[in-house]
Amino acid sequence: xxxxxxxxxxxxxxTTVQDRGxxxxxxxxxxxxxxxxxxxxxxxxxxxxxxPDAAVLETTLNGCALRPRSDVTIAVGGAPCRVTVDGRxxxxxxxxxxxAGTLLDIGPAVSxxxxxxxxxxGIIVEPVLGSRSTDLxxxxxxxxxxxxxxxxxxxxxxxxxxxxxAPQPAPPAELVLxxxxxxxxxxxxxxxxxxxTSRIFLVSSASNRIGLRTEGPALERARSxxxxxxxxxxxxVQVPPAGRPVVFLADHPTTGGYxxxxxxxxxxxxxxxxxxxxxxVRFVAVRRR
Amino acid sequence: MRVLPVGDDALLVELASGAEAEALHxxxxxxxxxxxxxxxxxxxxxxxxxxxxxxxPGRLASELAASVVPPAPPREQAAVEIPIRYDGxxxxxxxxxxxxxxxxxxxxHAATEFRVAFCGFAPGFAxxxxxxxxxDVPRRATPRTAVPAGSVALAGPYTGxxxxxxxxxxxxxxxxxxxxxxxxxxxxxxxSPGTRVRFVPVGPVGPVGPVGSVGTS
Numbered sequence: 106x107x108x109x110x111x112x113x114x115x116x117x118x119x120t121t122v123q124d125r126g127x128x129x130x131x132x133x134x135x136x137x138x139x140x141x142x143x144x145x146x147x148x149x150x151x152x153x154x155x156x157p158d159a160a161v162l163e164t165t166l167n168g169c170a171l172r173p174r175s176d177v178t179i180a181v182g183g184a185p186c187r188v189t190v191d192g193r194x195x196x197x198x199x200x201x202x203x204x205a206g207t208l209l210d211i212g213p214a215v216s217x218x219x220x221x222x223x224x225x226x227g228i229i230v231e232p233v234l235g236s237r238s239t240d241l242x243x244x245x246x247x248x249x250x251x252x253x254x255x256x257x258x259x260x261x262x263x264x265x266x267x268x269x270x271a272p273q274p275a276p277p278a279e280l281v282l283x284x285x286x287x288x289x290x291x292x293x294x295x296x297x298x299x300x301x302t303s304r305i306f307l308v309s310s311a312s313n314r315i316g317l318r319t320e321g322p323a324l325e326r327a328r329s330x331x332x333x334x335x336x337x338x339x340x341x342v343q344v345p346p347a348g349r350p351v352v353f354l355a356d357h358p359t360t361g362g363y364x365x366x367x368x369x370x371x372x373x374x375x376x377x378x379x380x381x382x383x384x385x386v387r388f389v390a391v392r393r394r
Numbered sequence: 395m396r397v398l399p400v401g402d403d404a405l406l407v408e409l410a411s412g413a414e415a416e417a418l419h420x421x422x423x424x425x426x427x428x429x430x431x432x433x434x435x436x437x438x439x440x441x442x443x444x445x446x447x448x449x450x451p452g453r454l455a456s457e458l459a460a461s462v463v464p465p466a467p468p469r470e471q472a473a474v475e476i477p478i479r480y481d482g483x484x485x486x487x488x489x490x491x492x493x494x495x496x497x498x499x500x501x502x503h504a505a506t507e508f509r510v511a512f513c514g515f516a517p518g519f520a521x522x523x524x525x526x527x528x529x530d531v532p533r534r535a536t537p538r539t540a541v542p543a544g545s546v547a548l549a550g551p552y553t554g555x556x557x558x559x560x561x562x563x564x565x566x567x568x569x570x571x572x573x574x575x576x577x578x579x580x581x582x583x584x585x586s587p588g589t590r591v592r593f594v595p596v597g598p599v600g601p602v603g604p605v606g607s608v609g610t611s
Contacts, residue, residue, distance in 0.1 A: 131435040131446070133583045134513040233577045243517045244558070245577065288398035288406045334514060334521075336437030336444025338404045360439050360514030368401030394402045 141378035145183035149223035152180035159227030168211035184217030217276030226259035289364035323348030482566035518557035518575025537563030
């Protein structure tokens, strides 16, 4: 029990390996991918003494359980949850030393959607195009975890941070997304543009790592016809023919054929990743910086 | 040329034609290689080029609007040759659209020199142009739930090859053993924007059994 690895005892609904993703390959149809709540992933890495590009686990709604094969320092952040080792509660949002062979259980999110688990040394599965991120759209990177998976860990490099608890933002009760209009806002009627930036939408349960889907007023187009396929950025708000905006998240397609009414500020996307279905969403128009 | 801001650090440059988009893409790659342009992503598409991860999009927008784009330089490297069997289940439908026999679809397609206009949809999927506009075909009314990897297909002005099995609505005219995407290979993508491509027929022309009926995966 001295090898640097963890066994997955309970994979949970959807647990993936994530780092900062693989930017720079969009022209080949490769999404950026990476942790949806990037600040939370960066924080848990800092707490265990990992470099910012170390790979962590991203769980969805109901956590996961791991059995380390060697002593390891871990930190859990993002969506708050109960964390136990062999059934005994330990800290969330702070470094915790976990002994080899014990059961580390990351409980269901009390609020929010995605919990991040950093393990000192990082998860060192084989990188693809420079990243260890699981990309659900194109199937690049390691497959989502399944029970029994064994994940190799790197060597612990530096002592973990000396903190009792690190403050982290609470998941949003109402999601406010700052958005710059365009590049295809002229494809929509003035009424649709007003509705987009003044009405309340709700986070749809059909949301995933590809996009935050919304329910609410249908945005009417000012022109018909098809838009030729064009490049898509992270945070693009694409409006399919049914008229409900979709905010593109990390695994979004690199090109698309539906008009983009606006683009959400990158700084607001972490909150979008933590908004549970049913959360009210407001798109607030802001000027370009 | 129309330059549209996208969010805070990206620009979408809209051009009059696919050929102009291809020329601008080549010019932007040249500028980036020469250290004159800093962009994380340069993504060509049907009639646009997206520049993402820019430090000063405002200044670049004015520069682009004032610049004249030279025509894309001819590619030095030889065309990538893709072996193809013209055995797709939609060959007859495409032949009917074109108003020619199936063998003639294969002959016209194999005689065309294609270029990768852009990539997207999936890693390694390239949108190939080269067929004259009179050979445009519509997408299938009902997309297939599963198109086999290696399927060679037509839609609109484009030819494409499915890198892996996926749903798809393009008209399948053939199949290839070529590996379009292998992330263990350098480069991972067989085809990237600007690459010249030729299809080299192997075997007889004519469809094989049905593929991707509803319920298969």
